[in-house]
Structure formats: structure tokens, C-alpha cells
Amino acid sequence: MALFVHLANEKETNSIRRVGIKPRRQSQLVAYGFRRIVFAMPVVDNFYVSHQWLRELKRKGQRTIVGVYFRIPDNQQVMVGHYNQSHQIMLASEAVGVVFNNERPEGFEVIIPRRIAPAEVLKINSLPQVMGWRYYPDAKGKRPCGCPYCIKGDIKSKRIREA
Numbered sequence: 335m336a337l338f339v340h341l342a343n344e345k346e347t348n349s350i351r352r353v354g355i356k357p358r359r360q361s362q363l364v365a366y367g368f369r370r371i372v373f374a375m376p377v378v379d380n381f382y383v384s385h386q387w388l389r390e391l392k393r394k395g396q397r398t399i400v401g402v403y404f405r406i407p408d409n410q411q412v413m414v415g416h417y418n419q420s421h422q423i424m425l426a427s428e429a430v431g432v433v434f435n436n437e438r439p440e441g442f443e444v445i446i447p448r449r450i451a452p453a454e455v456l457k458i459n460s461l462p463q464v465m466g467w468r469y470y471p472d473a474k475g476k477r478p479c480g481c482p483y484c485i486k487g488d489i490k491s492k493r494i495r496e497a
Contacts, residue, residue, distance in 0.1 A: 335405040336426040337456075338374040338444065339384055341391055344398040347458055355402060355450035368413075368447040375444060376430040377403065382465060383439045389466035401461050404454045406446065413445040421445060 340355055349356075357370035377384050388399055406412075408427035415421030418441070424432070426444075433439050482495075 336408055336410075336430050337377045337403065337405050338426075338446075339377050340372060340374045340402045340404065340450070341385070341387055341399050341461075342402050343396045344400050344460075347400060350402055350455060350458065351452065354452040354455060355404070357447070357449050368445070370447070370449075372446040372448070372450055373443055374404075374446055375442070376433050378430070378434045378439075380439075383433070385461060386440055386466045387443070388461060388463070392463065398463065399461060401459045402450075403456045403459065404450050405456060406450070406454060410446070410448075413447070414442065416441045417443050 342350060342355070355372050357372050359370055360368075373387075375384050375387065385401060391399055406426050408425060410426045411423055412426050412429050413421035413423055414429040414432050421443075429444050433442050433444070436442065
């Protein structure tokens with residue numbers, strides 16, 4: 335059984351324990367026609383890679399994010415790929431291998447096209463809130479784009495636009 339982590343708002347902890355991880359409705363069709371999906375990352379040896387999306391999710395205004403660890407069957411079909419490229423459908427065990435064996439795993443994501451049942455959730459842990467990347471994986475040391483589209487309503491966006 336493949337082990338994955340889903341990053342969720344701390345306020346959703348009780349709901350996740352009760353009913354599991356509810357898939358989010360996407361405004362656009364994800365590849366292969368899936369409308370309701372759960373984003374996750376495989377748990378690999380590198381803690382940073384498994385939890386890399388934390389800071390990017392915090393940009394959207396969530397205060398505290400927790401890691402929801404769950405197992406799904408190895409033969410479950412999932413989609414895996416880099417966040418701004420097309421994803422491929424493969425088995426969950428193969429998706430873990432893709433992320434684990436990639437020399438640059440930053441920016442990868444796994445999309446699960448179904449609800450995660452409460453019985454599949456193993457644990458919910460608090461995480462360090464300062465890990466991961468913002469804007470894009472290689473953004474460290476580079477100024478963010480100041481156009482209105484890229485910083486649409488972000489915190490301190492006026493400062494970024496003026497710079």
C-alpha cells in the first residue's frame with residue numbers, strides 16, 4: 335500500500351477524522367475528465383520533497399497546515415506530473431517511484447480522483463510552517479513577477495508591484 339501525505343488546513347482536522355478527505359471540485363476539467371480530486375504527495379525519504387507544497391499553500395491565506403498521512407492500494411489509478419505540465423495516469427506504486435527516482439522532484443504532485451475514506455487515514459501531524467517553496471520551485475533568490483495577474487491579491491502585493 336502506497337503512503338501519501340495531503341496538506342490540509344488545521345481547521346479541517348476533525349472533519350477529516352470523521353469523514354476522510356473530501357475531493358475538491360475543480361473549476362476546469364483536470365486531464366482525463368476528473369472533476370473531483372485530492373492532491374497529495376508520496377512520502378519519500380526526503381521530508382522536504384514530501385511536504386514541499388506547504389509554503390505555496392500558505393500564500394493563499396491558510397494559517398496553519400497539517401499533514402494528513404494515508405495509504406491507498408498500490409493498484410489505485412492516480413495522475414502524477416509536474417504542476418504546470420501534463421500528468422500521466424499510472425498506478426499509485428508507480429507514482430511513488432516517479433517522484434522518488436526523479437532528480438528534480440520539486441513541483442511534482444499526485445492527483446487522486448476519489449475521496450479518501452477515514453479508514454485509510456493513518457495519522458494527522460502538525461508540520462513546521464516554514465518549509466517548501468513559494469511562487470515556483472526555483473524561485474529562491476529571484477524577485478517575483480509584479481504583474482497584476484501573477485500577484486492577484488497576494489499579501490503585500492502592493493510592495494511587490496512597486497518594486
